[in-house]
Amino acid sequence: MLTLSALTLSVALPAYGAAPGGLKDALSGERLGLLPADHFRVTSGRCTDCPTLKQGLWYFRDQTLAVPQGAQALSSHGATSDIVRDVRDWSASAEAGKLDYPGLVWVAAPQILDDAAILPSGGALSSVDGAQTGFRLTPKIASNRSFWDSKTTAFFAQRPVRMRGTYAGQQGAFVARTVWPKDFVIDGPKLNTQPLAANETLRSFVQAEGGGASSPYATRLLWERQPGQARQWQDKAVIGIMLNGAQGDDDEAFGGHFGIATGRMGKHGEWSDWVVNNFYNLDSYSEKGTIAAPVPMDNYLMDVNSGQSYYRPSYMLVAVLNNARTAVAYQGGVQRVFNHFYRHDFNYRHAQANCAGISVDVFKALGWQVPERGPTSALKAVGAYAYLAAKDGSLASGRKIYDYLTEEQVRLYPAVAFEALGDDLLQLVGARPGLNRALSAYEKQLQSDVDALVLVRIPQIPSSRVMGAHPVFSFDEFMQRTPPDRADWKIVPVDARPFPDELRDPAVTPVAAPALVPWPVGVIVAGVIGVAGWMHRRRRRAVRADIAA
Structure with a gap:
């Protein structure tokens, strides 16, 4: 965990009094996309009375969510695992004319502080009522390679901001998870065509x-x-x-x-x-x-x-x-x-x-x-499959590159x-x-x-x-920008997150992973083996004929 001193943002926080002006609940007077936020409530993924899918809540056990209040109709899902078919069938139904509510929106923090200004020191902010409040950041995730520094402070200190986070009243500080530059707007009347x-x-x-x-x-x-x-x-x-x-x-x-x-x-x-x-x-x-x-x-x-x-x-x-x-x-x-x-x-x-x-x-x-562009190259895909499968000693490695080269771009x-x-x-x-x-x-x-x-x-x-x-x-552009030797690639390793078997619906067959050997490769391999066998049998017959003669 990165401390404030490591960020060079820490200052001795004075004992501030009342909550800063502009502080409000994350859903108060807000919208969540096309929907009014006051039709949601703030909770976490550990909620026991939410109408949200239990599988969705599982991913957000320790995160702040907005979930629909009980009176709201929720988006559903069909019995098929084919998402295109499900959405197509739904869009042809009478239900498609209105927008039901998502099971969750990941709002990440329970409060919003609007119309604030981060002071150049980086350790305090000025709120809309002119009062000063301590300013802190949610801690850096250990695996994150970089974080806010003095350049970030200088960027945001030039403009008014809107923040999502939590007001720590006893410490007299707002702990920000999100900082949004309020001059990032789309001012229609001022735009020139x-x-x-x-x-x-x-x-x-x-x-x-x-x-x-x-x-x-x-x-x-x-x-x-x-x-x-x-x-x-x-x-x-x-x-x-x-x-x-x-x-x-x-x-x-x-x-x-x-x-x-x-x-x-x-x-x-x-x-x-x-x-x-x-x-x-x-x-x-x-x-x-x-x-x-x-x-x-x-x-x-x-x-x-x-x-x-x-x-x-x-x-x-x-x-x-x-x-x-x-x-x-x-x-x-x-x-x-x-x-x-x-x-x-x-x-x-x-x-x-x-x-x-x-x-x-x-x-x-x-x-x-939307007009398609076609795959990169089926011919390259077969060659790349054979090369990587042999080089890495892995059919999975070959299948991965094959899928990239044969997918619609x-x-x-x-x-x-x-x-x-x-x-x-x-x-x-x-x-x-x-x-x-x-x-x-x-x-x-x-x-x-x-x-x-x-x-x-x-x-x-x-x-x-x-x-x-x-x-x-x-x-081709991707290959030009990456080091020729994959061992030289900069990659961040991540841990697997296995999905619990008890959360799977046995009534639905998930979309199957593709076979390790694509059928075109299988056909070519079978053809090569068949030709090689035919040639081998032909040579044996010729040898037997020579011996008989």
């Missing part, structure tokens, strides 16, 4: 300035339905397509991360209360403490341990909607997927069911026919998912040419409901961590 140029793409935007880890926060209006009219975006529903970049100190993380957010635009363009549907591997402990869950945006980006912005730059394409139905449909569908995920009806797999693939599958089930790479969804959305609304297919009902709704498209660049927060960069868009 700046479409993508003829030679510019979403990919070039992401790759500009080396990924933009040190670039300033920026927003850019790509398109709007009614140019010249006053932009009244307050309370409008949104869909946010979030791409997080490559880490600078983890060679396994050059692919980046991906998530879909929903919520409503704040009065002054605030977006810290949107909910991001964050999928991570549940079967291992994250070195930064991340657990897959619907999570408020400020926690997703700015948690001092697990916040994406502490270890890479991020990019977001925001669709501002004139009708909430497309956002409601996505959020309702993905909540069903979380229920399957927590139950282990399917497992997170880095190639076939990762953050991008799961998110795209929900849109696919709703009817968004829109489902595999977060950056390609961001590009594909963004390109298609631009075409759906007419901001770019190229749309040439019959549209589904959901696509027609998107086409009708989107009022504006905004690009957001989110920098990495300065800390003791090295700066990240843009994520890779291909397997």
Whole structure:
């Protein structure tokens, strides 16, 4: 555990009196994405009277959660382990018109301190009422490679902040778990329209300035339905397509991360209360403490341990909607997927069911026919399988690389998912040419409901961590950026988190893991063996014929 003195943030805390102005319960007057927060209550995963799935609560036994109050209808799940089929069937039902409540939202802390300013010393803050209060951080997770330092203090001391944490009254200090810069807003009325140029793409935007880890926060209006009219975006529903970049100190993380957010635009363009549907591997402990869950945006980006912005730059394409139905449909569908995920009806797999693939599958089930890019190379996959299986002496190693090279790239790479969804959305609304297919009902709704498209660049927060960069868009790019010898890769080892057998539903057959030998490889091997056998038999017959002669 890292002490405050190690952070060079510790000061002698004076004996402050009343709680600071701006302090409130984490749900008071708030929203959790599209839903009012006062329809939830704060508890932990050890709750015994929550309507939430017991499997979901198990992952958050010692975490602070928001769970729906008893009167609220909860999202359910089908009997199938096929998430695309389940969401498709649900979306065709009458239930899909309203948004039921998720079993849980991981709010991580019980209180919010709004409109505060961290003093340059880093050991105190000034609240909205002008009073000073001690400022501390939730401890660093031992496996986390970096943490808040003097550069972080300097960054946040320049701007007003909103924090999630706990007020320690006896110590006269607010212990922050999340610190959100309040100048990170999407101020619609002040935006000037700046479409993508003829030679510019979403990919070039992401790759500009080396990924933009040190670039300033920026927003850019790509398109709007009614140019010249006053932009009244307050309370409008949104869909946010979030791409997080490559880490600078983890060679396994050059692919980046991906998530879909929903919520409503704040009065002054605030977006810290949107909910991001964050999928991570549940079967291992994250070195930064991340657990897959619907999570408020400020926690997703700015948690001092697990916040994406502490270890890479991020990019977001925001669709501002004139009708909430497309956002409601996505959020309702993905909540069903979380229920399957927590139950282990399917497992997170880095190639076939990762953050991008799961998110795209929900849109696919709703009817968004995002054009595919195809796999990297089936031929390379077979060769790579044979090479790695022999080199590592492991069929599992061969299967892993085979899956990467044969998976649809829109489902595999977060950056390609961001590009594909963004390109298609631009075409759906007419901001770019190229749309040439019959549209589904959901696509027609998107086409009708989107009022504006905004690009957001989110920098990495300065800390003791090295700066990240843009994520890779291909397997070849990944190989170019990683050391040739895997033994030289920077990797953070993590512990396994086995799922208890008693929490499994015996009535549901989970999605099976792929066979260690893919069928194309099996066919080729069988063919090689067959040809070799045929040639061997032919040689034996020839030898016998020579002897007989």
